Amino acid sequence: MSTPIDDALYLDAIAEVTWKELVGASGLPESEMIELVRYGAIVPRDPDAPTWTFEARWLAVAKTASRIRRDFELDAHAVSVVLCYVERIQRLEVELRALRAKLG
Amino acid sequence: MKYKDYYAILGVNKEATPDEIKTAYRKLARKYHPDVSQEKDAEAKFKEMSEAYETLKDPEKRAAYDQLGSHRPGEEFRPSPDWGRQFSETFSGGGGGFEDLDLSSLFAGLAGRQGRRGAGPGAGNYPMPGSDYEAVVRLSFMQAFHGTEVDLELSALEWTQDGGMRRVPHHVKTRIPPGVANGEKLRVPGKGGKGMNGGPDGDLYLDIEVAEHPVYRASGRDIYIDLPLTPWEAVLGTSVRLPTPAGAVTLKVPPGTRAGQELRLSGRGMKRGSGAAGHLHAVVRIDVPTVVDDKQKALYQQLADSSNFDPRAQLEREGAA
Numbered sequence: 001m002s003t004p005i006d007d008a009l010y011l012d013a014i015a016e017v018t019w020k021e022l023v024g025a026s027g028l029p030e031s032e033m034i035e036l037v038r039y040g041a042i043v044p045r046d047p048d049a050p051t052w053t054f055e056a057r058w059l060a061v062a063k064t065a066s067r068i069r070r071d072f073e074l075d076a077h078a079v080s081v082v083l084c085y086v087e088r089i090q091r092l093e094v095e096l097r098a099l100r101a102k103l104g
Numbered sequence: 105m106k107y108k109d110y111y112a113i114l115g116v117n118k119e120a121t122p123d124e125i126k127t128a129y130r131k132l133a134r135k136y137h138p139d140v141s142q143e144k145d146a147e148a149k150f151k152e153m154s155e156a157y158e159t160l161k162d163p164e165k166r167a168a169y170d171q172l173g174s175h176r177p178g179e180e181f182r183p184s185p186d187w188g189r190q191f192s193e194t195f196s197g198g199g200g201g202f203e204d205l206d207l208s209s210l211f212a213g214l215a216g217r218q219g220r221r222g223a224g225p226g227a228g229n230y231p232m233p234g235s236d237y238e239a240v241v242r243l244s245f246m247q248a249f250h251g252t253e254v255d256l257e258l259s260a261l262e263w264t265q266d267g268g269m270r271r272v273p274h275h276v277k278t279r280i281p282p283g284v285a286n287g288e289k290l291r292v293p294g295k296g297g298k299g300m301n302g303g304p305d306g307d308l309y310l311d312i313e314v315a316e317h318p319v320y321r322a323s324g325r326d327i328y329i330d331l332p333l334t335p336w337e338a339v340l341g342t343s344v345r346l347p348t349p350a351g352a353v354t355l356k357v358p359p360g361t362r363a364g365q366e367l368r369l370s371g372r373g374m375k376r377g378s379g380a381a382g383h384l385h386a387v388v389r390i391d392v393p394t395v396v397d398d399k400q401k402a403l404y405q406q407l408a409d410s411s412n413f414d415p416r417a418q419l420e421r422e423g424a425a
Contacts, residue, residue: 024233
């Protein structure tokens with residue numbers, strides 16, 4: 001019997017995930033995820049909506065948050081600060097790659 | 105299984121206090137954490153030290169580890185029957201079944217047993233979601249451009265019904281969509297660990313690594329390629345055959361094209377999902393012949409004598425101001 005083939009999906013701004021999916025993927029307690037949202041480290045599509053939904057790219061951020069929380073033994077506020085720097089580094093790396101692509 | 109000296113990995117001695125172990129781990133974590141480190145092999149080193157810390161920070165695990173005795177790092181060993189009997193209540197795989205486990209899996213099993221006593225995996229009959237898996241997928245530039253199918257053979261740790269852990273082979277075939285970028289993460293829903301008691305299966309996350317291509321350079325959805333021209337092609341204009349990932353095209357180079365100028369081919373970049381494709385940018389490079397014969401040299405001299413073109417005029421003017 002042949003192995004079924006599954007589609008790998010982009011984690012981008014078009015795809016959407018629920019709050020439950022995001023919390024489940026992060027592996028963090030829901031209370032800590034709520035703190036990360038409060039600190040602005042993770043942003044719902046509509047923070048005032050009765051049920052939060054998120055761009056799928058936040059899955060990768062939530063997983064990074066969980067890793068940083070566990071590996072550095074940080075609290076949620078410290079994680080939100082580190083995430084801010086990680087995002088900044090990633091943005092700079094994208095710019096650097098773009099410049100290198102242009103310059104050859 | 106292979107022995108690992110967890111104390112040496114963290115750089116502490118066997119009598120180290122919990123505080124000394126924590127400090128040693130934190131110091132190394134700052135240096136080797138994959139999210140912040142630029143050290144070579146940071147990821148592998150971090151994995152090793154995390155494994156050491158997970159065991160040594162827990163008094164119960166540390167006592168069990170110490171009871172394994174001293175061996176050389178990398179030396180093959182098996183826990184003694186006494187060790188198995190002493191810790192069989194604590195560890196999965198106790199009672200003698202250590203063949204399929206490595207040292208980290210052996211100690212990870214403790215969490216399962218603790219879980220049985222508390223609220224972790226294996227506790228009660230309420231639904232438990234499966235764990236997420238993560239795998240690195242290395243693609244060529246062309247595979248990333250066109251999309252591809254990959255077969256993954258994973259070896260995953262899974263909880264057993266009695267709260268222990270075991271290694272299980274996990275074969276996944278997945279379709280990578282076109283247009284993925286180096287460093288991007290993709291998700292394959294439901295292809296992680298099995299959920300328990302009706303809980304949902306975990307997801308598989310793929311960390312994409314795209315190899316450099318000798319000709320193409322990707323930047324988001326755009327692709328860059330160097331376009332070498334001769335001086336006379338740049339001055340007079342020409343048509344050149346240009347390779348692109350989707351097939352060669354004819355590119356018209358206008359007269360008076362300068363070095364560094366980008367000639368854009370719309371829609372010839374990465375195509376991703378339902379969005380518009382990026383562009384292909386041909387970056388002009390003007391190459392000169394390094395060897396010229398007498399006739400060519402004379403022609404260049406004739407050109408130099410008849411031209412009043414001064415590429416350094418602006419430099420002269422603004423450099424003195």
